[in-house]
Amino acid sequence: MRSTLSGHPRFVPPAIPVASPRRVLLIFFLSGAAGLIYEIVWARQLVLVYGNTTQAISTILSAFFGGIAMGSLLGGRLADRVRSPLRLYGLLEIALVPIVLITPRLFRLIQQIYGTAYEALQAFPGAITAIRFLLAILALAPATVLMGATLPVLTRYLARKRKDVETTFGRLYAANTFGAIVGTALSGFVLIELFGLHGTLTAGAMCSGAAGLFALGLDRSSAPPRCAAAVEWEERDAPHPTPWKRLGLLAAFLSGFTSLGYQVLWTRLLSSGTGNTTYVFTAILFIFLLGIAAGAAAVSSRPPRPNETVHALSAAQTAVAAINLIGLALVSGRIVWLAFVQTTLLVVFPVTLALGLTLPLAASLVASSDNRVGRDSGSLLAVNTAGAIFGTILVPFALVPLIGSPRTVVLLSFVNSLFGVALLGPGWRALPILRRLGRVVTVVIAGACGFALVRPPSFVADPGETYVRQKGALYASVEDEIASVQAGRIGPLKRLWVAGTGMTHLTVDARLMAILPMMIRPDARSMLNLCFGMGSTFHSAIVAGLSVETVELVPSVPRMFGYFFGSARSFLSHPRARLIIADGRNYLDLARHRYDLITVDPPPPIRSSGTAILYSREFYRSALSHLVQRGLMMEWMPYDQTIDEFRAHVRTFSSVFPRVTIALGRGKCGSGRCGVFLFGSREPIDFRPAAVHAILARPGVIEDLDNAADSSPLTEQQWGQLVPRLVCASGSAVAKFGGEGPLITDDRPLPEYFLLRSRFGAASLPMTDTSVRASLCLDRERPSDERRASSTP
Incomplete structure (x- = not known):
């Protein structure tokens, strides 16, 4: 030099x-x-x-x-x-x-x-x-x-x-x-x-x-010994031409933009159907960063010659595009079915390894002189970060809702490949045959990306959509800035999937989430329903005569309502209905009015990332403060956890609500039941026969309950006898079951972070209908014929 x-x-x-x-x-x-x-x-x-x-x-x-x-x-x-x-x-x-x-x-x-x-x-x-x-x-x-x-x-x-x-x-x-x-x-x-x-x-x-x-x-x-300053003749390297510096900054910007874009997109695609636990996202981020670090280390350990930097940048961009196309095929499952960790390693690590080469290579193009090393490296990182900000906004808000995550991966790959082609200018000094071969490969990959963008092949599809098509019938599929959503049928049951995870089916429990609270508080007029889901609770509340505010985080979820209820349009436009697209916890915290009833059915599984804020002590305090004096809260508690974890939920719920009652669900999930209802209030909680029959007598209520997929037709008298038997425990029995121990708080989101407890903690029974009856309900909930049988000599 x-x-x-x-x-x-x-x-x-x-x-x-x-x-x-x-x-x-x-x-x-x-x-x-x-x-x-x-x-x-x-x-x-x-x-x-x-x-x-x-x-x-x-x-x-x-x-x-x-x-x-x-x-x-x-x-x-x-x-x-x-x-x-x-x-x-x-x-x-x-x-x-x-x-x-x-x-x-x-x-x-x-x-x-x-x-x-x-x-x-x-x-x-x-x-x-x-x-x-x-x-x-x-x-x-x-x-x-x-x-x-x-x-x-x-x-x-x-x-x-x-x-x-x-x-x-x-x-x-x-x-x-x-x-x-x-x-x-x-x-x-x-x-x-x-x-x-x-x-x-x-x-x-x-x-x-x-x-x-x-x-x-x-x-x-x-630090050296103190000595006088000196005046010397400055010796420095010849500064980089301005076009090379601009090229380096452009490469840094594209690196930031595409890196953040790929992180968002591959996290969506790879986490689809995994249950979206915190550990899934942590694993993806871990592998993503590992590839970035390995790529940067490779450049610093064996830097290319000065005249080869641009060529290396071109090769890195081309590699990113090619690996992404292969990755889409692997994620689609059309080549071979792989486990989550295998797929993540085979897809994310190679892509990020190539991405990790870019910023250090760009650094050599940006450095202009010896006395501007700090300023040039600062500019490089600032431009790279600006690209990351651009990717954070453009990808989820504009590209994903417009063309979906898989095609957005193809679009970003097309951008990488075009940049790779542009870098193969006439200044590329290499043997003629290598130069021709490199150009051919780069142009072919860019062409493949362009073709896949215009006419997507079968493997450029959402994994959740592919799963539903393979297992049953797909009614609709859409992706918004939050998640991919599908409505469909597998076997006899209509289902809703969000981010590849099955939310629920048309179970009677979801309808009872509206009806049971009304039976406890028959004078209730208003309800806040957090987590819209398939819309069963919202539908039943409107049928029963309540004014309902229903909140849903994922904008596309309410759009599937019509595939499950034929009257969806009239219900959403009903004068007593109001649909809000927002984060349920945040909406409740910011609300300035009170409700007679609040119902919450967080998205499954109970260990999924982000759901702990709907089970925390602070959330329950916020809910209590937004209830009228005789107001009632209902929280659905699924069986997908251990008994000890359920105790922590009960303990946390009981630490806020003075009166708590637990009732068993009636719906069917596989060969067993689905979960339990937690009811909390300041005032006593009772299913009085007169109140139960008053709600059942309202037009359409019994018909709505009987239309559930897992419910058999019952008369008003039969429902009136069944409802009180659902009660499992209340008062001191609930407090005794919860016992002493840590609470679920915003600072300690126990449902999401369970790895060490599950690996090294004391063994706990899984929460099932049988274990709940044995540990909490004792003899109270057993049907009368079972009690008679057990007492027969």
Whole structure:
């Protein structure tokens, strides 16, 4: 590489020996672990403020990445001006610790501000979105700006020459990402379950503090003796031409955009049908980061020659496109059926390995001169982060609802392949046969992506849709910004699937979720129904004469209502009905009016990611505060858990509601029952015969119950005799069953984080109809013929 001597003297501060690069990489490894811990914990905490909608999550991620980008720019410029970038880095990490530890208080403050603004500006969605973003920036910026400054500062410290930027940036990027992998695994599999969100955040702050102290210690041990400054002739490498720098920044932007896009898309496709547990998402993120880190490490360990960087970038883009097409075929199951982990490894790791090559390669194109190393690396990271923000917004909001996740993967692959073709310009110096072969391969892959986009082959299909088609009859399939939704039939039962997971069927239990609370409170007039699902509870409540507000998170779910109930359109437009597309927990927290009844049927399985906020003590407190004095809450509790886990739910529910009654479900799931009803109120809970018959006598109620797929026709008298026998336990029996132990809270989401308890905790019976009867209901619930049989000598 050519060097030139400037014709002017330059002030040169005393040289500072570089500490062992391995020690610096270890420090940045700790920083990466802390960064992912912060991101995971903050995302969960801010979801409680803004809700679990895609709009809210995109706001959170945009604010997070926006702070990172701002910090990258500022940190890069500052790094080129300070005498000791390592000391600056140490101070950044130490300053981060108190800021991180006060973020929960900041979140509570913005929750109060947001609640006030939401009440005043409900009619102006644009204003609500702007306030949400502004508050998220104010809460996250103090920490994320400091976090974003760390990479360019350390790059400036280790890379004293422009020619070292590619290797140094790649090593630091890889070390930080390997740390992020450890942070992902520790928080997702261990820390949150053991210590909760606040404890996990504290662990991350300890990592940041340790990194800062180690950096200051290294800086002090490597500091040279004091000496006078010198004036020397500046020797520097010839600056990169501006077109190469622009190309590097474009590559960084596309890398950020497509990386975030692929993370969203492959998480959707690979998690389909898995039950969407937290551990599924943690595993996908773990493998995603592993590929990114491995790619960055590969570049830093064996960097290409200067004239080969653009060629390597082209090969990486082409590889991303090709691997994505193969991955879609694997996920579709049309080639071979593979287990979740196998598919994730075979699809995500190769794609992210190729993606991980891009940013370090772009770093060598962006570096312009020796005295701008910090600024150039900061600009690179800022542009890459800007691409990530763009992907966070464009992919889920525009592309996925328009063409679906599989075709969006093809579209992004097409973008990668076109960029790969564009990089194969006339400046490519290689043997003619290799040059021709490379161009042919790249163009063929780009053409394949374009063809698959215009005329999608059979493997470019949603996995959930494919599953329903193979197993039964598909009525409809649609994908929105939240999830993929299907309505169909398998065997005799109509079903609803969301994100590949079966929600329910037309069971009588879903109809009883509306009717049983009315039998307890026959004077009830209003109901809040959280989680619309197939619409059975909403339908039965309207039939029985209630005014109903029903809330659903996934916009496409209510669109399937008509496939299960022929009167769907008239019911949704009924004057006593109001459908709200929102996060149910967030809607309840922000509501300013009270209800006679609140019913909640969280989406299955009970261990799925995000559902714990509908089982927490804070949620129940919010529900109680939104009930009238004699108001009643009903929470459905499915059998898909252990008895000890059910005890934690009962214990948490009973810690909030003064009066609690548990009733058995009547619907059928396979060879057994489906779950139980939890009823909570301030006032006594009784099924008085007169009230039961008064509700049954309302027009259409018995007919609605009898029309359920798993219900046999019963008369009013038979239903009147059956309902009181469903009661399993109440009062002191419920308190005794719940016993002593931890509660489910927003900080300790026990239903979602269960791995260590299930592996190393005491064994517990699965929750079934038999085990519930044996441990809770005792002899009360058994039918009279069973009691007579047991008493016969």
